[in-house]
Structures are given as C-alpha cells and as structure tokens.
Amino acid sequence: MMTKFADIKGFVFDLDGVITDTSVLHGNAWHQLADSLGVSWNDDLANGLKGISRMDSLEMILKAGHKENDYNQEQKVALATQKNDNYVAEVNKMTPANILPGMKAFLDDLRAKGYQLSLASASKNAPRVLDKLQLADYFPKVVDPANLTHGKPDPEIYTKGAQVLNLDPAQCIGVEDAAAGVQAINAAGEVSLGIGDAHELAAADMVFADTASVTLENIAKKLG
Numbered sequence: 001m002m003t004k005f006a007d008i009k010g011f012v013f014d015l016d017g018v019i020t021d022t023s024v025l026h027g028n029a030w031h032q033l034a035d036s037l038g039v040s041w042n043d044d045l046a047n048g049l050k051g052i053s054r055m056d057s058l059e060m061i062l063k064a065g066h067k068e069n070d071y072n073q074e075q076k077v078a079l080a081t082q083k084n085d086n087y088v089a090e091v092n093k094m095t096p097a098n099i100l101p102g103m104k105a106f107l108d109d110l111r112a113k114g115y116q117l118s119l120a121s122a123s124k125n126a127p128r129v130l131d132k133l134q135l136a137d138y139f140p141k142v143v144d145p146a147n148l149t150h151g152k153p154d155p156e157i158y159t160k161g162a163q164v165l166n167l168d169p170a171q172c173i174g175v176e177d178a179a180a181g182v183q184a185i186n187a188a189g190e191v192s193l194g195i196g197d198a199h200e201l202a203a204a205d206m207v208f209a210d211t212a213s214v215t216l217e218n219i220a221k222k223l224g
C-alpha cells in the first residue's frame with residue numbers, strides 16, 4: 001500500500017452498518033415486503049442488499065423469487081415506497097443511543113484532530129438518520145445519492161465523497177461495512193477500511209471486526 005497514515009486528511013463514511021445499525025431496520029422492512037410477495041428470505045439475500053440502492057434492492061428480491069417480470073415500473077415504485085414507509089417509521093424512533101459502539105468517540109477524535117469528514121451513503125434517508133442520531137453537525141458534506149448515475153460497487157459515490165472535501169482520493173480513508181462499498185472505495189483510489197467479517201471484506205486494505213476497534217491509533221498501526 002502506497003498511502004501512509006500521515007498522508008490522510010479526510011474520511012469518507014458509509015452510514016448504515018458503520019455509524020449506526022440501520023441495516024437491521026432495512027432488513028426487517030425488506031423481509032416484511034418479501035413475505036407479502038411470497039419471496040422466501042435468507043441471510044445471503046439480506047447481506048447482499050447492504051449498500052445497494054432502494055430500487056436495486058427491490059430488483060434483487062424480486063429476482064430471488066423469480067418475480068422480476070411480474071410488476072411494471074409503477075407497481076415497483078409502489079412496493080419500494082411501501083418498504084420505505086415502514087423503514088422510516090422505525091428510523092423516527094432512533095436516538096443517539098443507536099450510534100454503534102465507539103463511533104461517537106471516533107468522530108469526536110477525528111474532528112478534534114482536524115480531519116475532514118464526508119458521508120457516502122446510498123441512503124436517501126441519510127440526513128434524517130443523522131438528525132435522529134444528533135450527528136448532522138459532523139457531516140456538513142453529504143453526497144446526495146439522488147444525483148448519482150451508478151450505485152456501489154461503482155466508485156462514483158466515493159469519488160464524490162473526496163471531491164466535496166477538495167481532497168485527492170489518496171488522501172482519504174473510506175469506511176464501509178459492505179463488500180460492494182469496499183469495492184467502490186478501492187475503485188475510487190481511496191484507502192479502504194472495512195468493518196465486519198474479514199472473509200467477506202477481504203478486498204479491504206484493512207479490516208476491523210467491529211466499530212469499537214476503529215480508532216486513529218489502530219488505523220495508524222495498520223497503515224504505518
């Protein structure tokens with residue numbers, strides 16, 4: 001790896017599964033929709049949806065049940081809206097207690113040490129989630145997924161995450177829990193930090209088992 005710790009000036013964060021565990025809420029809302037459509041649910045399907053946009057997630061679920069040709073576009077939008085309404089109802093119950101372990105301390109440390117922060121979440125609900133977690137102040141720069149041409153694993157969202165900070169991608173660490181997101185970070189030319197299963201995230205430059213172990217000190221040790 002070429003990048004040294006001292007070269008790093010900014011962090012580009014994924015939201016779901018990194019700062020908070022909305023992946024569980026997304027999963028529950030999709031599971032409910034899948035049941036109502038008669039599509040059987042399993043862990044592989046749930047994991048495969050992480051980091052994937054709302055409409056692409058719906059397509060994956062319909063495909064898993066061989067139902068991709070059963071609905072027209074308007075009906076698909078209605079199904080996605082139904083899922084989102086259920087999801088938003090759960091998001092509205094979130095509080096700062098839903099920030100994943102260690103993440104508030106990590107963000108405080110990054111801010112105190114002058115690192116720039118941006119958000120590269122595929123979620124159109126990201127501003128609402130940040131607001132509920134009382135973290136909106138930490139992320140004045142949020143990439144709007146509505147303006148993206150391609151979803152993760154395409155690098156676009158991470159490229160923009162560095163751009164909004166006026167940094168070179170090589171000066172940024174991208175933080176992700178999803179394999180599709182790690183691929184996106186790598187393709188954007190940023191240093192990839194994966195949180196989760198080391199096998200699932202094998203493509204990442206560094207992997208931490210959980211959010212609590214993500215500290216600047218530990219990153220410095222891995223990056224050298």
Ligand code: B16
Binds near residue numbers: 120125
């Ligand atoms: P929404 P991330 C992603 O967020 C989620 O991981 C994924 O499950 C979800 O479908 C996607 O956002 C879109 O979310 O329906 O709220 O627009 O992991 O990129 O922060």
Ligand code: MG
Binds near residue numbers: 016
């Ligand atoms: Mg994620």
